[in-house]
Amino acid sequence: MRCDKIIKIIEDWAPKSIAWEKDNVGLQVGSVRREVKNILLCLDVDNKVVDEAVKKNCNLIISHHPLLFKPLKNLDLDNDKRLLIIEKLFKKDITLYSAHTNLDFTKDGVSFQLAKKIGLINQNFLLNHLSNLNKLIVFVPVDSADNVANAMHDAGAGIIGEYTNCSFRTSGIGTFKGSENSTPTVGSKDKLEKVDEVKIEVLINSFGISKVIEAMKKAHPYEEVAYDIYPLQNENKNYGMGVIGELEKKLSVPEFLNHISKSLNIKHFRFSKGSKTFIKKVAVCGGSCSDLLDVAIKSNVDAFITADIKYHTFQDAENQILFIDAGHYETEIHSLDELKIRIEKSLTEKIKVFKYSGNTNPVVFYNN
Numbered sequence: 001m002r003c004d005k006i007i008k009i010i011e012d013w014a015p016k017s018i019a020w021e022k023d024n025v026g027l028q029v030g031s032v033r034r035e036v037k038n039i040l041l042c043l044d045v046d047n048k049v050v051d052e053a054v055k056k057n058c059n060l061i062i063s064h065h066p067l068l069f070k071p072l073k074n075l076d077l078d079n080d081k082r083l084l085i086i087e088k089l090f091k092k093d094i095t096l097y098s099a100h101t102n103l104d105f106t107k108d109g110v111s112f113q114l115a116k117k118i119g120l121i122n123q124n125f126l127l128n129h130l131s132n133l134n135k136l137i138v139f140v141p142v143d144s145a146d147n148v149a150n151a152m153h154d155a156g157a158g159i160i161g162e163y164t165n166c167s168f169r170t171s172g173i174g175t176f177k178g179s180e181n182s183t184p185t186v187g188s189k190d191k192l193e194k195v196d197e198v199k200i201e202v203l204i205n206s207f208g209i210s211k212v213i214e215a216m217k218k219a220h221p222y223e224e225v226a227y228d229i230y231p232l233q234n235e236n237k238n239y240g241m242g243v244i245g246e247l248e249k250k251l252s253v254p255e256f257l258n259h260i261s262k263s264l265n266i267k268h269f270r271f272s273k274g275s276k277t278f279i280k281k282v283a284v285c286g287g288s289c290s291d292l293l294d295v296a297i298k299s300n301v302d303a304f305i306t307a308d309i310k311y312h313t314f315q316d317a318e319n320q321i322l323f324i325d326a327g328h329y330e331t332e333i334h335s336l337d338e339l340k341i342r343i344e345k346s347l348t349e350k351i352k353v354f355k356y357s358g359n360t361n362p363v364v365f366y367n368n
């Protein structure tokens with residue numbers, strides 16, 4: 001099984017096109033045509049990660065954070081530790097792939113795993129993505145409507161939240177007149193025809209348009225297919241930032257803080273006090289999401305958990321909601337469990353998937 005087949009498993013779940021536009025997701029080093037021996041998952045890539053990959057006979061590393069984020073200005077091996085890692089990856093014939101903000105923004109991705117870890121139920125995106133939805137409308141003869149609709153659904157059209165195969169159909173009369181060079185499926189050339197047709201409407205993500213259109217045309221019986229595509233401004237139920245959910249039972253603030261400490265296995269974290277005595281409704285966002293503070297406040301949550309919070313942002317939250325900085329590494333590392341499960345479920349060969357056994361967190365707490 002080649003690397004590109006493994007990558008497809010990831011990108012079917014977390015498409016590259018939903019990533020932050022300034023992010024560098026995807027292939028970092030190596031070849032996607034390489035046959036996979038074993039796979040190593042990690043949050044960050046360093047020399048110890050590569051050494052463990054070699055030890056466990058892994059020639060594909062999948063990281064969350066890209067090794068190559070800032071552009072390379074030169075290839076100075078003496079002053080850029082990234083280049084030493086790249087050199088080792090090439091020497092050991094290892095491919096490196098990164099799924100970063102695309103994994104942050106997808107359903108069951110980073111924030112959903114954080115929410116799951118602390119026991120939130122009734123999970124939904126805190127902020128849904130906008131402007132990456134389109135409506136596809138196609139006109140089909142009645143007896144071919146199901147075949148064409150099924151082909152589009154199989155290609156990824158018609159997904160709304162937890163529902164698939166979503167469409168709307170209306171009946172009408174289609175008219176056409178083929179030229180002398182046409183070969184009409186219905187009727188005769190150079191003659192005006194009227195046909196009972198069905199108008200099928202489905203939603204598609206912008207990055208899936210070409211695949212759906214290709215499937216639709218292949219299933220459609222007409223020589224020339226009439227269809228329309230409209231960009232939409234709807235919230236996309238399938239992609240977004242952060243998660244909002246509820247605890248199964250409300251907890252006092254001290255109980256909740258203790259719960260976070262135990263659930264995420266962290267002894268030290270920063271927070272600012274909110275206005276609630278008890279915590280029930282909670283928002284989370286793995287990694288650096290303090291810019292969603294206003295969204296969380298407007299959502300009437302009792303607490304918001306994220307990382308990399310600045311001093312003045314803590315001030316903005318004070319006496320409004322319990323605002324917790326649980327650590328960047330600590331809020332993202334749990335996503336590797338779901339990534340491992342999804343890859344293993346789709347493997348057709350005896351390939352082992354490992355999580356890095358060490359800790360790549362650069363933040364260390366001093367205890368006197």
